[in-house]
Amino acid sequence: MNISVRSAPLTRPEKIGLGVIAVVALLAPVIFSNFFLSALLTQAIWLGLVALSLIFLSSYGGMVSLAQVAIFGIAGLVTANLSEAEGGLSVAIDPWLAAIIAILVAVAVALIFGAIASRSEGIYFLMITLAFGVMVYYFFGQVTSLAGHGGVNNVAIPGIVGDRVNDPASFYYVSLAVAAACYFGLRYLGRTPFGLTLQGIRDEPTRMRALGYHVEVHRTLAFGVAGLVAALAGVLFVWWGRRIGPGAVELATVIDVLVVAVIGGLYRLHGAWVGALAFVLLDNYTRRWTPEIGDILGPERFNTLLGLIFLAIVLISPGGLVGAYESLRDRVRAYFAGRRGDVQEDASLAPPAPDGASGAAAGAPADRPNGPVAAQADVTFQRSKTQTATPEIGGEE
């Protein structure tokens, strides 16, 4: 278990790549135009954060949750209602206090959702969380005293954060700092005893239960942690757009975030922002060159294009862009490394199943230092497929 969690040393090209990304991220306000910075990069950051919470749960906990957008929306809605705004309750307390209360409320809801959903597994979990997500949307849509008729607009934001129109750089840096804190925080959490237990539960819930671990409590807590990340994204979203409405949590948004997570690869934390950036770029630039085929496809039909891309990725490369990159890298490396690459190639050729990919821990890049790890990943893949057929011991208290 320890082996699969320890992050493997990065190769030199990857180190250089990471360095370049870090420098570009830090210098973005200088490099890019204000529009690109605020409309694209900052959006990609908070969108990536929501996807990050989903990816954390799926990679470390083996739970694909579709309720993350709901948590995101609850945090956003509470922030908007407590701050000074048009529509909603407009309690008009300090924006910071509003944000903190909002995050607490959202995490509390996440813990409740988690406590209920954590007793089920796999596809049931997906279904239950989706039902919760859609229910939150209907709550938003029906309770107009909270969500307003046209959403809550012109939400007051704390001065230091900066307006995204007038001062995009400072807002960008705030978002970047939050994102970095969440990313490194989750990676660290993955290596703590809690994170290790969580990964054990992901792979072998029955065995972990037999060992005396409280499976549901760990899952619920993981849900709470993911809820915190999603809540931070929700606050950023409200401060970014200065408005929130029921549309922020509708099924289409849930799917958008799922698309982001799948494009990035459901099992790599950094995939969240790869996916988010790809999504935001697609959203902004495909409309210009999308061919117009009657009213089936065209600039107006972005969702159709998005659906087709999503479909293609799920069908062809369930690991998303990150998975595709890693598979390609392993093949190239296997080609150069000769015999040493046998095992790696074997791993990369394993049936491309999203649930199977969970065998390889998120913290551990596919750069597998020795055979057993890859073999272990393969074994886990087999297990996770048969897992549903294993009778639950003590599943019912």
Added chain:
Amino acid sequence: MATSAPEPLSAGIEAPGRLRQPKQVIGGAVAALVAGWLIVKAVGNFGGFLNATLLGLTLAGLYFVVASGFTLIFGLMRTINMAHGSLYLLGGYIAFELQEKLFSDNKGGFELSIGQSSGETQYSTIEWLVPLLIAALAMGVLGVLIYQLLLRWNQGQELRQALITIAVIIIAGDQMLAHFGGVAKDIKLPASWPTSVDIPLIGSFGFFRLTIVLGSAILVGLLLWWMIKRTRFGLITRAGVDDRDMVSALGINIPLVFAAAFFIGSLLAGFGGVLGGSMLSLQPGQDSAFLLNSLVVVIIGGMGSLGGAAVGAVALGLVQAYGASYLVFGGTDLTNYSILLTFGLVVAVLAVRPYGLFGRPA
């Protein structure tokens, strides 16, 4: 035994009728509160209570028709067809379009849906039934296509199949918006049918809801029950639910059975769409509404269980109907919070049975 015994007791040795866990005490208290509240309301206005109950049951009928297809597919294949709600909406739209194009008096007119007041077409019964049949069959065929083209070669990868059908939701939703617009549409009922019937104690109640929707639900339930219990297909289905690998090892053509299940399941979604389009209305968002309804029904009832779907549908329908009538406390109208009741229902069931009332771990 002490009520506060912290260690979980296995269900097997639990004495019946004794409350041991705080969860059960809370559950019992909530159930008693709800029952008490309903009794108070029922005594206060018995006709109104019956009316709400009947409304709930007719809603339940519609939910059952849609969700039974959903649960049939899952029961056999372990596939969650997330696009079930989209098939529902598309089925309704197709029936609407067929009725307009084939049977409308002023054919080819684009201003049909706008100028409703004058010269509205009087449709006969057959002009309602033909679109219904074609739309339901079309959805059945579309379901088979989805299965054959997208899902068949991913059998066993549940999450991936769910993601694939989610992709279908996006595409279908966007295409329906493009072709049918965002304005609510409804399928016209035959002019010869009465709009309402008089029932003692209740007063007038929608004829279509009471007879056609409720009747269809009962018919669908009986047919499915007969099919599952009495036919060879049902035999294979039941065996497949228990042990898919064994069934396929015995030489049963599993892909064919799966395609048939998808056909029937999707057909029921389309059928439900026509019923819903005649009873409620068709508009963007109904696809996610009916996906949610189907999800809630099977989460409550248990995936793959027909009886569970019936119980779940009745529970959801009644909760929604009572929520819409009885969430008014004095001057404060809380009916727009009624979704919380649905949430509470799901939570209550899952707290006691994590896999639904009649479900079991897949």
